[in-house]
Amino acid sequence: MSETTHPAAAGVTISPEQAAVEQELVDTVVASFDKTEDPRLKQLMQSLTRHLHNFLREVRLTEDEWNAAIEFLTAAGHITDDKRQEFVLLSDVLGASMQTIAINNQAFKGATEATVFGPFFIADAPEIPIGGDIAGGAHGQPCWVEGTITDTDGNPVPGARIEVWEADEEGFYDVQYTDNRVAGRAHLFADANGKYAFWGLTPTPYPIPHDGPVGKMLESVSRSPVRASHLHFMVTAENLRTLVTHIFVEGDPQIGIGDSVFGVKDSLIKRFEPQPARTPTPDGRELGNQAWARSRFDVVLAPAAV
Ligand code: BEZ
Ligand code: FE
Numbered sequence: 001m002s003e004t005t006h007p008a009a010a011g012v013t014i015s016p017e018q019a020a021v022e023q024e025l026v027d028t029v030v031a032s033f034d035k036t037e038d039p040r041l042k043q044l045m046q047s048l049t050r051h052l053h054n055f056l057r058e059v060r061l062t063e064d065e066w067n068a069a070i071e072f073l074t075a076a077g078h079i080t081d082d083k084r085q086e087f088v089l090l091s092d093v094l095g096a097s098m099q100t101i102a103i104n105n106q107a108f109k110g111a112t113e114a115t116v117f118g119p120f121f122i123a124d125a126p127e128i129p130i131g132g133d134i135a136g137g138a139h140g141q142p143c144w145v146e147g148t149i150t151d152t153d154g155n156p157v158p159g160a161r162i163e164v165w166e167a168d169e170e171g172f173y174d175v176q177y178t179d180n181r182v183a184g185r186a187h188l189f190a191d192a193n194g195k196y197a198f199w200g201l202t203p204t205p206y207p208i209p210h211d212g213p214v215g216k217m218l219e220s221v222s223r224s225p226v227r228a229s230h231l232h233f234m235v236t237a238e239n240l241r242t243l244v245t246h247i248f249v250e251g252d253p254q255i256g257i258g259d260s261v262f263g264v265k266d267s268l269i270k271r272f273e274p275q276p277a278r279t280p281t282p283d284g285r286e287l288g289n290q291a292w293a294r295s296r297f298d299v300v301l302a303p304a305a306v
Contacts, residue, residue: 012060026053075213083175085119089214092116092261093223105241109152111302116263117244118232120173121165125185131283133199136183140169140201143272144282144294145247147197149190149235151301156194160237160301163187164200166230171206199285202272202293203229205254208261218260228254228264233299240301247297270295 014022029049036042055061076086091097097116105114128134135142149160165185167173174183190196210218210225218225230246246263247270248255255264272293281287282294 022053022057026050029053072213072217079212084209084212086212086214088119089208089212092118092208093214093218095262098262101244105302108241108302110300111152111241112243112245112300113265113267114243115245115265115268116261117234118261120167120175121163121232121234122175122182122185125163125165125187126182128186128188128198130188130191130195131197131199132186132188134164134166134184134186135199135201136174136186137181138166138168138174138183138201140184140204142285142287142290142292143200143202144292145198145200145231145297146195146282146294147297147299149194149196149237149299149301151240152303156190156192157237157240157301158190158192158194160190160194160196160235160240160299161187162190162196162299163232163234163236164198165232166201166203167206168201169204171204176209197282200231203231203249205229205252223260224257225260226254226257227261228252228259230263233297235299235301237301239304241304243299243301247295270297 026049030046033042033045033049036045059065076090080086088097091100101114101116107113126136133142145164149157149162151157163185164187165173168184174181174185184201186198188196188198205226205228207225208227209215215225229249229252232246233243234245235243246268248264248268250269250271255269272295275281275292275294277287277289277291279292281292
């Protein structure tokens with residue numbers, strides 16, 4: 001019996017009989033989806049089957065490893081609830097979230113780039129007026145953020161809805177505390193000229209939740225859970241593509257070290273100008289001896305159908 005290196009078993013020699021057994025199983029499982037009525041679902045299930053089996057055969061998965069994978073997924077399920085989403089974290093640290101975003105937000109003219117959504121968005125954050133404060137008691141250095149919302153032809157987008165959310169200087173989002181606070185998040189609407197402004201907090205680096213199976217996995221592969229400092233935005237407006245993105249802090253060393261969820265894009269790195277204490281604020285807010293910062297983020301929305 002001659003032996004062969006099967007393409008799906010990199011570097012491992014298996015007999016043609018063994019390769020045929022493995023391939024027959026793949027073909028049988030793929031065919032089991034043949035009667036799926038929804039063509040897209042059929043494509044997804046058959047392609048998933050092929051890729052999954054190729055992975056199993058390429059790495060020659062052992063039964064112990066298969067058991068460990070099942071235990072990992074079980075632990076991810078157990079720690080997941082309405083506030084903790086371990087499967088989103090898993091997708092994020094594997095780069096699957098960013099790849100899906102890249103596929104679905106292709107570059108269009110000068111439209112602002114999208115990045116990872118993360119698990120900490122809340123749909124009903126309080127509304128603030130233009131120039132209002134999103135902190136809601138969250139600790140951190142005050143930061144004035146302003147900009148415009150336009151389409152790719154440069155037209156302002158009056159009334160665009162701007163959701164913003166961020167971690168406090170301890171590195172936690174409000175939902176990670178147990179007291180039901182709402183802090184470090186709000187929504188506001190662009191004015192008649194597409195302009196917006198608000199007070200937020202100067203972003204600081206923080207780790208993604210790493211006390212669960214995803215954190216353990218990162219540790220065992222010597223990867224850090226820390227994210228580059230950022231401030232989240234989601235901008236929605238009629239007939240324009242919804243933008244989910246962040247701005248990152250120019251000069252943050254974590255950008256060079258690496259963002260744990262691969263979210264950084266050069267176009268999203270913005271200057272956060274430090275303002276020494278007593279520098280007059282744009283809206284006359286009195287900050288006493290507190291230093292603050294200011295940043296500008298002009299958002300360009302792509303048309304909805306691209
Ligand atoms: C975040 O930026 O909020 C985030 C993104 C991915 C995973 C965890 C947190
Ligand atoms: Fe975040």
